[in-house]
Amino acid sequence: MKYLIVGLGNPGPKYELTRHNIGFLTLDRLAEQHQSAFEVGRLAEVAEVKHKGRALHLIKPTTFMNLSGKAVNYWLQELKIPKERLLVLTDDIALPFGTLRMRAKGSSAGHNGLKNIEQLTGGQNYARLRMGVGDDFHKGQQVDYVLSQFPREELDQLPEVMDRAGEMILSFCTIGVDRTMSQYNG
Template sequence: MNYLIVGLGNIGPEYADTRHNIGFMILNEFAKQEGAKFYNMRLAYYTEVSHKARKLFLIKPTTFMNLSGKALNHWMKDLKIPIENVLVLVDDIALPFGTLRLKPKGSAAGHNGLKHIEATLGHNNYARLRFGVGDNFPKGRQVDYVLDAFDKNELPELPALIDRSIEMIKSYATIGAELTMTWYNK
């Protein structure tokens, strides 16, 4: 079984450790733990890891957030991955910091990366792992907030949350969305 794991983010050092790039951060750590290296390929940084006889193709789109659907669509077709084996990792301001939620489908909730994926696919029936980044920003300052780095009090918690996200990705690829939700969505 093959799976496509898409970490959303923006390329460039100025975005590296921002809230909006948590998808990239999770995949970077996953690849590091597995001794895998990303390669700059068509529309994305690409690598693959194996877990329990499953192949996980990890991509970090190089299209910038607002065009994430292009990379997802290309790699889904190229690797012949059915939509039910696609998982998108995304930051979510509707969830408190540290909350991790796997969902089998759902709305884009104003997230530009998800909006573009939905527009490209023509539906929103794809799984996503929502990483809560909180909504500690004044009205109208959402963009500045997600493009900002995590706070000093959040940073110490990040490694454990990223590890838990990786566990959830492995679980998704092993036992599927429903059981993973039962185990991890608390």
């Protein structure tokens, strides 16, 4: 069984430790924990992790956040993976830092990366893991906020948050979205 796990973010050192890149950071950690490494692929950096007889294809789109759908659509088709086995990791300013919420489907909530995935894959019917980055910004400062680096206190807590997200990813691939939501959301 194959799964496509997509971490959203922006490529390049300028964005590496920004809130918007929490999806990239989480997949980097998951790959490292499973002795896998990312390689340059078409429209994305790609890695593969094996878990309980399943192949998890991890991708970090190199298309920049707002065009993430190009990479997601390409890899779904290339690997012949149905959308039921797609999970997208994204930053979410509506959730406090460190809060994780898995959803079986839903709206983009104004997130341009999710919007583009919806447009290019045909709808909102794919699982996503929303990773809270907080909303400590003034009106009109949202872009600056998500493109800013995590403060030291949050950076110190990030490994624990990413490890919990990693557990949720593995759970999604073994027991499915509904059981994972009931076990971890809350």
